[in-house]
Amino acid sequence: MSLFLQLFVNGLIGGAHYALLAVGFGLIFATTRIVHFAYGPIYTIAAYVAWVTAGPLHWPLPLAMLAAAMVAALLGVFSYQFLYRPIEERQGSTLVVLIASLGLFIVLENLTGIVFGTGGQTVAGFEGGIHFIGPVFFTTVNVWQIVSVLILVPVLAVFLRRARPGKAILAMTDNAEMARIVGIDTVKVSMLVFALGSAISAVPATLILLRDGANPSMGFLAVFIAFVAVVVGGIGSLRGAVAGGFALGMIESLGLWQIPTEWQNSISFVVLFLVVLLRPQGLFGAARR
């Protein structure tokens, strides 16, 4: 029973991490229909920015996270502005954009490896406390991971519903063509979601740096998980992305009960495979095309 409780809590924590990844990715995907595969390495770079600033430069953690978010936002906007948009304007299909994004993915990932080395990096001197509730333990960083979801998601939800740019995002998510007709500058909205979505990824990036450290290849799994969670939750639904993230975290963690650890990372891929094949509209059915 205590093993189950521990796995359940681990699932919640992992799910919180995945939920934020999915929210950032899903915002971009649902609004622009671009499968921004380079979201993965941008998240990695955000983690390294946090590492440089919080580690060697000794900045306070919130500031490091902010720096990471800004760099990520910039990279996101750049990839849209200089790669995806020119291809889209020449009537390239979303597929061509996706392939280009794979190119960007491999460039950024390997550049990260060249600059920072292939070994992992952790923030020296960072000590998070360990807490127990009954037989279940978790760390301070784990608490932050959960809290970050509890803060960011409602804030984003309010922004999307109340603020003018947020409403423009929702309008474009609903129907890009119609949004353009009623006078919404879809290019600007796209840049905004690329900035926002990428910046959001910096939060789980910084926290995972504190928890497990950063390594150059961590982006691949991240963008995959984000994609799976978004598809599972239903494209265009914030609630769906969060639910999808937590569902994946739970499945991965509880799966450990029966499945040997070396297969843990494959679970999401199998889930993806099954979901896309059997229910491409998502489990929660919020998909709008």
Place this chain on the structure above:
Amino acid sequence: MDYVLHILVMVCLYSILATSFNLLIGFAGLFALSQAAFYAFGAYATAILSVKLGLAFPLPLTAAILFTAAVGILVALPAIRISGDYLVIVTLALQVIALAVIVNWHGLTGGPDGIRGVAPLHFLGLPLDTPRRFLPVAALAAAAGFLIAWRLAHSPFGRALRAMRENEAGAEAVGKNLLYMKVVVFAFSAGLAAVAGSLYAHYFTYVGADGFTIEQTIYILAMVILGGTGNLWGSVAGAAILVVLPDALQFIHLPVEIADKSRLVIYGVLLMAVLRFRPQGLLAAAAAGGTRGALTPLAVTQGGAGLLDPIAPGEATLSGAKLARAFGGIRAVADLSIALTSGRITGLIGPNGAGKTTAFNLLTGFLAPDEGEVTLRGRPINGLKAHRIVGAGVARSFQDLRLFARMSVLENVLVALPRQSGDRIGQVFFRPFRVAREERANIARAMSVLAFVHLDGKAGETADSLSYAEEKLLSIARLLATGAEVLLFDEPLSGLDPTTLTEILPILRELARSGRTVCIIEHNLDVIKELCDEVCFLDEGRILAIGTPERLMTDPELATRYFK
């Protein structure tokens, strides 16, 4: 010197991989990114059979090809249901799963250590264990692989593949069996990649999982895209460039690890740059691939003589009885019964959303009815796949045309001709003369179909260069080419100027005169009046009235419904 030869061996291996990958993504338009997994299966199958069972060439190679082709067919299954971005992601996921299986199945694959001691190939007792000795084998395999890919791509089968790439529903509507085509092209692409994998195993005498990662797939993808999708020579060029170019890096003396990463950066940058600045790649695909000979005048027969074999008029042909179909809660078609007669033109009219196009979809197998039955000359045809129904003699056009945009006008028609033995892969490879003979006859026939709609002068142009009116004519020509006796036109005349109308109307009349059963969806009541023998008025998914155009148009109740 050995180093240069080694590079050449690698160029050979990668040109096999790139051409095989090009079949999938360039010709069939299936962006299934798991080519490195096929490569891996070929290599591992060879290594396991050669090391663990001690089998000697050519058994491991044969087994590797067959096994990997079978895996390819399995990967084709998701490609039947999903396409586009989703296929990319799912096949990347499949590759990750495949790699995880390879790494975790220690007993069979040696896990992360891989398999050592694969026997080198031998020729006349001589081990082919140096680049110099291995190169002829690699070159021979590359040439053979290229020829197989070329034959496949430039046969009628390859043409159908390109049609599928341009528009799946369009290809189905001219009678192509998408399932068969996808399975075959996956099997060939995977099988050819396995050849490269098998050679790899014998050449390096070692296989390990790190040689077959996602990065490998992207590497091969970069070759195909750099060279030009849909152009096999381009893939060879792309392979040569991307194997040779990064090797210039070794002269800068970087540490191995950084050199490896820099190489990947170069691939990525090239991939992005090509897509950004020259999406067609270095060598663009020839749009009118392989049919240039068709444009010689001798192939043209004028005026459609002998094009339309007469069919007895006045016989009941296609009929639908009590058809119903709902989407979610909305009943698009409810209790629709319709009977068409040969030699007559039936008009289907009704307000927007009346269910006209849905009715076509039900009659042609593009949608399965929830209830009701479709029969052709008394034989039930519902339940048949759309392409089978075309073969049985019922074909349809689309409101949004669905032409094969990046194929020539001639090819658009050619691909629609029925019963081509070149559509069967076995015939393509084992009855080449028969296929070629038929192809000559088919080109002549396609030209006469084009002449019938006055498009023969445009045969060599690509479909996307046509004017709107010409596109409409081409969609009619393509429908005619199917040889079906029942022809369903979905708004063939909408948006046309009066001059073009006077061009198309006689064509439709001529079809009816030859005994074809013609049914058109149309909004222009003048056209209906002039053209149709009989009109069905559809609203809310059922037929409200059937009669002559004159009678229906004077019915005040229908008029209010129509203009509501």
